[in-house]
Every structure is written in structure tokens, then in C-alpha cells.
Amino acid sequence: MRYFVAVAEELHFGRAATRLHMSQPPLSRAIRQLEADVGALLFARSPTGVTLTPVGTVLLDEARALLDHADRVRMRVHAAAGRATLTIGILGDGTDPGVSRLAAAYRRSHPGIDIRIRDTDLTDPTCGLRAGLVDVALTRAPFDATALTVRALRADPVGVVLRADDPLARRDRLRLAELSERRWFRFPQGTDPLWQSYWDGGRPREGPVVRAVQECLQTVLWNGTVGLAPLGHELPAELAVVPLIDMPPSRVVAVWKEGDTNPLIRSFIEIATTAYRR
Known part of the structure; x- marks a missing residue:
């Protein structure tokens, strides 16, 4: 499965x-x-x-x-x-170099800890944290942070993903208003509204429903739909990303349940903060 x-x-x-x-x-x-x-x-x-x-x-x-x-x-x-286990939820692209540095640093400092990874789709920005499926999540804000503690790790500029043959793909930069008449991909009903609003560029949009990163890219490729993505990620040759000059950056964060005193989480957060600064 x-x-x-x-x-x-x-x-x-x-x-x-x-x-x-x-x-x-x-x-x-x-x-x-x-x-x-x-x-x-x-x-x-x-x-x-x-x-x-x-x-x-x-x-x-x-x-x-x-x-x-x-x-x-x-x-x-x-x-x-009674095994010492830390379960980490990771949203989207696990090839982020920050994740690789964090994994190496955590292994060096905690060689006896059993690490479990839960890779999640885009419908739950807390990666199963609220449901008790993970101890800590590496994800992107914003989302409803009620009863959660959030540590910012990095801020990434955001661009719009377009088909390479789209006339707007030849531009050096764009504004959100220039995409107002386009169809965007959306997340399923019940997705965190703060999360949905950010990836909608701050206003309601119409378009196909997706759950995973590759579904987003395929929707752009097949339907000419537009959507947002952090800059710096590799895309298929058929797609292009154009920076948005009026879109707030996407914040990479570590998040855990408020009041959780698990020492493994505390050390994880400290190491993550250092790993993502490089």
C-alpha cells in the first residue's frame, strides 16, 4: 500500500x-x-x-x-x-538540502534513536501532528497554530508555476493581479483555511482539486492551470516558474504540540535551527 x-x-x-x-x-x-x-x-x-x-x-x-x-x-x-523513537512528519519535497543537513546532524548527535519518517501530502500542513501521528513536523506556514509551537527555519521567495509555452512564462517577474483571470489548483474541502488562502494568493480561486506536489505539476501541464511554488525547486522542462514580486515568502518551519516536553523534540528543534541557517 x-x-x-x-x-x-x-x-x-x-x-x-x-x-x-x-x-x-x-x-x-x-x-x-x-x-x-x-x-x-x-x-x-x-x-x-x-x-x-x-x-x-x-x-x-x-x-x-x-x-x-x-x-x-x-x-x-x-x-x-519503551523504545526511544522520534516520528518526523515531512511535507512535500524531502530533497530540500536543509532536510539532508538536518538528518546528517541528528544522526551524528543521536545515533541510538529510532527515527520514523511520515511523508505527507498537501492537505495537512501539520503532517499528522494534530492526529498524533508524528512528534514533530517539518512543513511550511501559515496554518492554524492553535495549541502548537512553531519555530521558523527559513523563508523562501515564491513564484507562479506555468506551462513553458504560456505567454507569461517569458516574463522575468509577475504580480498576483496579472493572474486574476486564471484557474488555480485548490486543495480538498476541509483543508486548513489559512493554508489554502496563502496558496490561493489571498483570495478565493476556481480550479481543479489536488492533494500532492506531482498532482499540482500535472494539473499545470495538462490543464494550463497556475499555482504557486517556492523558488529553487527543480521542475520538468515543460514547466517554468516566474517570481512573484508581491507575494510574501513561504516560511519553512518546525512545529510540535504546545507543552510537549519530550527531550528528543527539544534537541531536534535546536539542530534543525542550525541546519537551516547554512
Whole structure:
């Protein structure tokens, strides 16, 4: 199920294999076996990637719920066993160099700690923190921070993602007002309103609903939809990003539950603050 969710969110077997730290052939075999077990195709395959079939779309919601439950079970078992474990939620792109520096520094200082990573989609900016699925989250603000403690780590300028053949893609910079008539991607109903408002550029928008980074990019590619993204991330050649001069930066933050005195979280925050300053 984890393999299936990774492919469904990346919509590309190669990217999913990289995310899962495995080669592509065993991932493809696992998905074919899952399709055989289900008795239906889960993905429509093409040379440029994959799309979910109607059966795959149904299974994706069920698989996410199943994996959330499995994470809760694992946390309860580890707590009962008394093992020193820190579960970290990571939103979106785990290839951020800040994450790599933080991981290396934390391993050096805490070699005996069992680290669990929960990679989450864009519908929950706290990465499962409120649901008790993680101890601390590396994510982006703003979001509802009630009963949470937030530590700012870095601020990234933001641009608009466009298809490379879009006339606006030739511009050096843009303003939000120049995108007022365009369709934007949106998050599902029930997503944190502060989070949704930021990625909407401060006003309600119309457009297709997405959950994951790759869904956002594919929506731009296929529909000409526009959306926002932090600058500095690699994009497919068919897409371009143009800086927005009137958009506040996207803040990378670490967040944990207010009042949580877990010493592993405290040391994690200290190391993260240093790692992201470089």
C-alpha cells in the first residue's frame, strides 16, 4: 500500500522509486501484483507517466486511511516497548538540502534513536501532528497554530508555476493581479483555511482539486492551470516558474504540540535551527 500511495502521489514510477529509496523494477512488480490481487488496473500507463484509474482513485483514499491506522498502531507498540523513537512528519519535497543537513546532524548527535519518517501530502500542513501521528513536523506556514509551537527555519521567495509555452512564462517577474483571470489548483474541502488562502494568493480561486506536489505539476501541464511554488525547486522542462514580486515568502518551519516536553523534540528543534541557517 505504501508503494501504491507513492506512485499515486508522484504519478511516475521513477520518481516514486526515488522517494521510496528503491529501484524501479521491484516497485513495478509490486504494483502489478497489487493490481492482480484487486482484479483491476490501478494506473493508466503512458510514456510520460501514469494516471489513476477510477478503481485506483477509490483505493487511494482507502490506502491512506489504512496507512494512518498502521502508523498509530506502530507508535503505540513502540511506546509500550519503551523504545526511544522520534516520528518526523515531512511535507512535500524531502530533497530540500536543509532536510539532508538536518538528518546528517541528528544522526551524528543521536545515533541510538529510532527515527520514523511520515511523508505527507498537501492537505495537512501539520503532517499528522494534530492526529498524533508524528512528534514533530517539518512543513511550511501559515496554518492554524492553535495549541502548537512553531519555530521558523527559513523563508523562501515564491513564484507562479506555468506551462513553458504560456505567454507569461517569458516574463522575468509577475504580480498576483496579472493572474486574476486564471484557474488555480485548490486543495480538498476541509483543508486548513489559512493554508489554502496563502496558496490561493489571498483570495478565493476556481480550479481543479489536488492533494500532492506531482498532482499540482500535472494539473499545470495538462490543464494550463497556475499555482504557486517556492523558488529553487527543480521542475520538468515543460514547466517554468516566474517570481512573484508581491507575494510574501513561504516560511519553512518546525512545529510540535504546545507543552510537549519530550527531550528528543527539544534537541531536534535546536539542530534543525542550525541546519537551516547554512
